[in-house]
Amino acid sequence: MQGEAVTLQLGHYSGCVGAHWWGLQAAALRSAREPAELRAAALLRFGRGPGGPETPTPRLVALELKGGVGSLRPDGAGAEPPVSWDGAVADYRDRGSDGGCAPRDPGSCRGDAAGDRKGNPGVAGPGAAPAGSQDAPSVRLWSDYLNVHLHPKSVYVIRQYLHDGDCGCLEAFGQGESLLQDPACVEELEDRLHFYVEECDYLQGFQVLCDLHNGFSGVGAKVTELLHDEYSRKGILTWGLTPVLSTVGDPQNSFYRLMNTALGIAHLSRHSSLFCPLSLSGSLGIKPQPPVTFPYIKYEASLNYHSSAILAAALDTLTAPYRLCSSQGSMMHFADSLTFSGRKVVAAWAALPFPALSGSSLLDILSAHQQDVPWKLLSSWREEQKVSCCFAQSVVLRGICQEKPTSCPGQPRSPLHSCESPEQVLQQFLHTHFPGAFSTSHVLQQPCDTRPPFPQFFSPLLTRRGFLLDKAQGFSSAGVESMPVLAALQSSPVLHSLLSGLCQELQAPNVRRWSSFFTAGVEQDDFQEALEELKTLSQCYETGFGADGSEDEADSD
Secondary structure, three states: OOOEEEEEEEOHHHHHHHHHHHHHHHHHHHOOOOOOOEOHHHOEEEEEOOOOOEEEEEOEEEEEEEOOOOOOOOOOOOOOOOOOOOOOOOOOOOOHHHOOOOOOOHHHOOOOHHHHHOOOOOOOOOOOOOOOOOOOOOOOOHHHOOOOOOOOOOEEEEEEEEOOOOOOOOOOHHHHHHHOOOHHHHHHHHHHHHHHHHOOOOEEEEEEEEEOOOOHHHHHHHHHHHHHHHOOOOEEEEEEEEOOOOOOOOHHHHHHHHHHHHHHHHHHHHHOOEEEEEEOOOEOOOOOOOOOOEOOEOOOOOOHHHHHHHHHHHHHHHOHHHHEOOOOOOHHHHHHOOOHHHOOEOEEEEEOOOOOEOOOEHHHHHHOOOOOOOOEEOEOEOOOOOOOOOOEEEEEEEOOEOOOOOOOOOOOOOHHHHOOOHHHHHHHHHHHHOOOOEEEEEEEOOOEEOOOOOOOOEOOOEOOOOOEOOOOOOOOHHHOOEEOEEEEEEEOOHHHHHHHHHHHHOOHHHHHOOHHHHHHOOOHHHHHHHHHHHHHHHHOOOOOOOOOHHHHHHHOO
């Protein structure tokens, strides 16, 4: 049997992605169809308050800094709570070492300093439009749009550091590592993990969402090491998350971010079954690159509320294979299918929404994309690259009509027409584009739900179901309630560019300029060892014919 997964959210941006992801789980429960395609119990636990209905809560442990939780209210934080609730609720009052933030007026919540610099307006107060509507002001904290209930064991606030402010922040990898060397902190984390693990019928593994750009990369390094040591036979799938950062900033902060990222990738991939960097930034390096764009989404890249929603929709689709009702594949099996030959790091791609005309069949849609797959790279390295090869991939397409059309007389036939099932059609399509790659594919009927609190940032060229129109309609784009999505994880040559590029930007002369980074607990020898590890890892992705060959030559000049 597949079993359950426990999720960890380490850091504020991970909380932003997680809040949207849990909203998508709640939406899937509301619109559940029979037979169900995805097992809600893989991610959610179902408890019952005194005399109340059975209520889902995430099987979640979230680590956050003081001031980063905001107001977690009993009725949820979205436009509507997904489930009525008259039982016990989590109470996040200040209670010492394991406490959080007391509930307060959402209008009084302050954002993080980075958010303020980006010009984010205040949080919706009484009488304001619901989060996700066109008129809603931008939110700052992930709790402002969290619309599911959390168990009292879920949120652990790290009180030594502040989420908001120019000082007292968790800035460096070494600071994060030292937090998890505190016995009290480790005991608190283990207690929460054991609570969820012990109530599982069969634990298949852990999903770790971890901020890469700040000191939480060090927290993640120690957390994944703990999981690897204590649950060695379970899958550990780690997603390294980075928001779209300002192109103008303090050089020291930029270099700290780069070093946190490099150390995070080295350590997180070492202790995980699979590691995937996820970001809409065009680059994780020092040189700024434009953020990823999507033809039918008009999002504000500087708003974490927007960018995290896109990543959550991709994540919900990418993780479907080990949550399927129809499959016995586990998280460990899923990771093993992608990470052979030492390639522990994978890249993510997605088309949101997948461009398709309403009423078109899967065969028609894929036939229209014979020349190029219309997805974008979400793993932050030179987004314009077109990759024509990969070593292994897992692809999920959801929300497309699966009926096989009858061929019209005289219509040109392709190898896709000879396929008997939707999965075969997608598999043949992938084989055409990536010959020789080990590919697994899944086709799901259920689309990705995009109702509030998911932001309404869609093009007017989309129907309510996220399909393409010939021309813009009169109704507001806020009417987009769901969308088809294509998402893939690939063990791909682009990762050679990402990993070797980080190493080149962190050569010794550059590192010595920022000696203050090493006063936070990382030894220079350990840093160099991590860079060597990244360099060795990058060599696993070298090919003689990758799309990145010319770039490698240019970089080495």
